[in-house]
Amino acid sequence: MRVTKYVVTSQDSDVLPSDIAMKIYESGHEINIKETCFGVIIDGEEDDIKETVNEIRAIDPNNIFIKDRGFPPGDSRRCRGYRGGGARPGFYMIEYESKILPLISQGLASDELDEEISVPEEKKRPSVERIEELIKEEFS
Amino acid sequence: MVKVMVYPPTSMILADLVERMGHEALVVSKEVRKKVNTIGLDSPPLNMTPEDPKKGLKYAAVDVPSGVRGRMALFGPMIEEANAAIVIKGNSCTLGCTGCARTNELTRFLLRTKRIPILELDYPTDDAEAKRFVHKIRQFLEGLK
Amino acid sequence: MIRIAQLSCGSEYSGVQTELQKAVDSVGAELIYPEVSLEDVQDVEKRFGIEVASGDLNLAMARATRIVENPDIADAVFVATCFRCAEGAIVRSEIRKYIHENSSIPVLSYSFTERTTAETLLTRMEALVTTAKYKGLLSRERQTGLTAGIDSGSTTTKSVVMRDNEIIGTGWGPTTEVLKSAEDAYNAALKEAGVKKEEIEGLGTTGYGRHLVGKHFGAKLILEEITVNSKGAVFLADAQKGSATVIDIGGMDNKAISVQDGIPGTFTMGGICAGASGRFLELSARRLGVNITELGQLAMKGDQTKVPMNSYCIVFGTQSLVNSLSAGSKPEDVAMAACHSVAEQVFEQQLQEIEVKEPVIMVGGTSLIEGLPKAMEQLLGIKVIVPHHAQYIGCVGASLLVSGLLED
Numbered sequence: 212m213r214v215t216k217y218v219v220t221s222q223d224s225d226v227l228p229s230d231i232a233m234k235i236y237e238s239g240h241e242i243n244i245k246e247t248c249f250g251v252i253i254d255g256e257e258d259d260i261k262e263t264v265n266e267i268r269a270i271d272p273n274n275i276f277i278k279d280r281g282f283p284p285g286d287s288r289r290c291r292g293y294r295g296g297g298a299r300p301g302f303y304m305i306e307y308e309s310k311i312l313p314l315i316s317q318g319l320a321s322d323e324l325d326e327e328i329s330v331p332e333e334k335k336r337p338s339v340e341r342i343e344e345l346i347k348e349e350f351s
Numbered sequence: 352m353v354k355v356m357v358y359p360p361t362s363m364i365l366a367d368l369v370e371r372m373g374h375e376a377l378v379v380s381k382e383v384r385k386k387v388n389t390i391g392l393d394s395p396p397l398n399m400t401p402e403d404p405k406k407g408l409k410y411a412a413v414d415v416p417s418g419v420r421g422r423m424a425l426f427g428p429m430i431e432e433a434n435a436a437i438v439i440k441g442n443s444c445t446l447g448c449t450g451c452a453r454t455n456e457l458t459r460f461l462l463r464t465k466r467i468p469i470l471e472l473d474y475p476t477d478d479a480e481a482k483r484f485v486h487k488i489r490q491f492l493e494g495l496k
Numbered sequence: 497m498i499r500i501a502q503l504s505c506g507s508e509y510s511g512v513q514t515e516l517q518k519a520v521d522s523v524g525a526e527l528i529y530p531e532v533s534l535e536d537v538q539d540v541e542k543r544f545g546i547e548v549a550s551g552d553l554n555l556a557m558a559r560a561t562r563i564v565e566n567p568d569i570a571d572a573v574f575v576a577t578c579f580r581c582a583e584g585a586i587v588r589s590e591i592r593k594y595i596h597e598n599s600s601i602p603v604l605s606y607s608f609t610e611r612t613t614a615e616t617l618l619t620r621m622e623a624l625v626t627t628a629k630y631k632g633l634l635s636r637e638r639q640t641g642l643t644a645g646i647d648s649g650s651t652t653t654k655s656v657v658m659r660d661n662e663i664i665g666t667g668w669g670p671t672t673e674v675l676k677s678a679e680d681a682y683n684a685a686l687k688e689a690g691v692k693k694e695e696i697e698g699l700g701t702t703g704y705g706r707h708l709v710g711k712h713f714g715a716k717l718i719l720e721e722i723t724v725n726s727k728g729a730v731f732l733a734d735a736q737k738g739s740a741t742v743i744d745i746g747g748m749d750n751k752a753i754s755v756q757d758g759i760p761g762t763f764t765m766g767g768i769c770a771g772a773s774g775r776f777l778e779l780s781a782r783r784l785g786v787n788i789t790e791l792g793q794l795a796m797k798g799d800q801t802k803v804p805m806n807s808y809c810i811v812f813g814t815q816s817l818v819n820s821l822s823a824g825s826k827p828e829d830v831a832m833a834a835c836h837s838v839a840e841q842v843f844e845q846q847l848q849e850i851e852v853k854e855p856v857i858m859v860g861g862t863s864l865i866e867g868l869p870k871a872m873e874q875l876l877g878i879k880v881i882v883p884h885h886a887q888y889i890g891c892v893g894a895s896l897l898v899s900g901l902l903e904d
Contacts, residue, residue, distance in 0.1 A: 212388065219363060268371065277370065278363035281383025281397075288387070288396040295499065295528020296569075299396075300447025300555065301380075303534045304361045307444035314475050315364055318485030328486050329479050393514075400511040401610040416578030417610040418506020425509075444534070450505060450552030452583070 221312035224274035356433035501570035505552035518614035623722035647890030648705030651747025657689035665689025700894030726753040728893030732883035739853035780834035795867025798828030800836040835867030
């Protein structure tokens with residue numbers, strides 16, 4: 212079966228969509244590549260895609276993220292050109308998670324180096340007496 | 352190699368982390384792929400038909416809105432196949448397949464009551480949280496092997 | 497081409513998106529999904545006033561705010577959510593009100609199930625497109641020249657001939673064979689008017705049989721009954737300035753339409769339920785052994801509180817009436833209970849979906865059954881007007897609107 216995936220680069224990454232495209236051309240697999248604002252959409256036979264995905268990730272493991280896509284690239288059932296301008300709902304999820312990618316990249320990098328994990332500080336609720344004090348201060 | 356369902360099942364971050372650790376991520380786009388590539392079906396955009404809410408009756412009764420049952424027709428097979436799950440608590444961008452809060456609540460419930468290994472956490476908002484986030488997920492996924 | 501913005505949740509997953517698309521295609525319009533940004537959706541509480549748990553509803557509300565900010569992006573709006581979803585129903589209602597209050601874009605609101613088909617939506621879609629497309633024509637207030645209208649309804653066929661803003665001939669009969677019934681009603685109207693068919697400058701048709709009848713007679717205007725009936729209603733009630741609400745309980749269905757300055761706007765149409773239409777009154781009259789034309793007068797003497805009704809359904813409702821008669825209830829009380837049952841069902845369903853503003857005008861053949869407008873008055877707490885020629889609103893509206901086409 213033909214399979215489509217997004218290859219998304221974190222904003223902090225130096226990897227360009229053209230670098231990814233080059234890697235795929237070099238691999239010799241019959242894979243279609245389409246550059247987008249997020250990175251690249253790749254589409255090909257399941258086995259070809261499986262093999263290539265690991266090679267692509269290896270370019271910059273902490274900054275490249277791969278996501279499955281149900282529709283083939285440019286499918287008119289989803290393309291905003293056929294929808295009067297509005298993006299398909301899945302687009303917003305990629306946009307939302309892309310904003311967090313730099314944090315995830317750093318998390319991956321620190322995990323790789325086996326850095327120490329801090330324990331989150333537990334937030335304590337103020338007591339009723341303390342709130343009373345604060346009210347008195349504010350309204351005096 | 353274990354089948355791990357991610358919630359939201361549209362999450363690129365969770366699916367990627369699962370797959371780079373050598374497991375299989377169960378994501379809704381794989382279900383959508385099956386639907387849109389089904390020959391003989393022409394029901395854009397997702398090739399879902401009134402049969403799907405009927406399939407969803409397995410998970411929700413007939414008086415539950417059709418959109419919930421239809422979405423459950425997509426999520427149900429994933430939940431059944433899952434041997435483990437990673438769930439993001441709290442708010443995230445839930446639109447489209449995850450655009451119905453009742454479906455999402457039911458999905459999380461079914462995963463929790465399935466008695467499979469399950470990791471629940473929030474999206475990170477800063478560095479320290481991001482380190483904990485990735486570390487916990489890696490530990491969890493390694494523990495599944 | 498009329499662009500209808502779809503603001504919905506669940507239609508793709510209920511498997512009905514194809515049917516929605518079919519209905520839109522058949523009225524020659526296109527469905528669009530206005531552009532919004534992720535921030536619009538995340539800020540929906542600030543922009544619209546609520547944020548709900550279901551993301552697709554938030555997306556719909558965000559789209560509504562964009563449409564109001566840029567009214568050029570859509571000509572009409574279709575808001576749709578799953579039947580039985582409370583969150584969906586609340587958001588749908590608020591979106592409808594929001595767009596109605598902040599723009600002049602017509603809105604159609606609907607709750608679907610997986611069984612919704614294009615046919616169910618067709619009349620509503622036609623009315624939506626008419627309201628968007630024919631604003632100029634719909635603002636017409638006077639009938640000019642010599643025109644006629646035929647309303648080919650499910651139960652009765654009506655016709656009028658008008659000249660210089662006056663009704664000069666009417667025709668009425670039960671709908672048996674559609675074209676024959678139309679011929680009979682039309683001929684009767686022409687005879688009373690004292691004019692020949694060839695002298696008529698323009699004919700408009702409406703009702704269930706409008707396409708068949710319109711084609712047969714070469715009508716210049718074929719339009720659905722939602723816009724036409726409401727237009728006829730405000731014309732006859734002399735309520736073409738300011739707001740008005742038209743309630744049309746027909747032989748087989750019911751509609752409620754908000755009209756502003758003579759132009760129909762938001763409307764709802766009840767699903768096919770015999771209990772909320774003239775069918776129930778017909779059955780009740782038969783059971784009481786009176787002619788349908790006498791039911792109204794009988795009901796005016798009655799008190800519905802003396803007859804408990806357990807259901808709006810025509811089957812169970814009739815059973816309640818029969819039980820009451822057997823228990824010794826007076827026929828006039830039973831007659832009024834029947835009228836009240838129909839009025840109450842329309843009140844609870846249709847009239848919650850539109851803004852009810854005075855004057856409230858009741859039309860259609862059922863409005864002549866005096867008990868029904870009285871029951872509606874009691875429920876609304878507002879005076880209900882039944883204009884002269886109330887059963888002819890469809891053909892009057894068609895005759896009025898077709899005269900507008902002649903001038904162009």
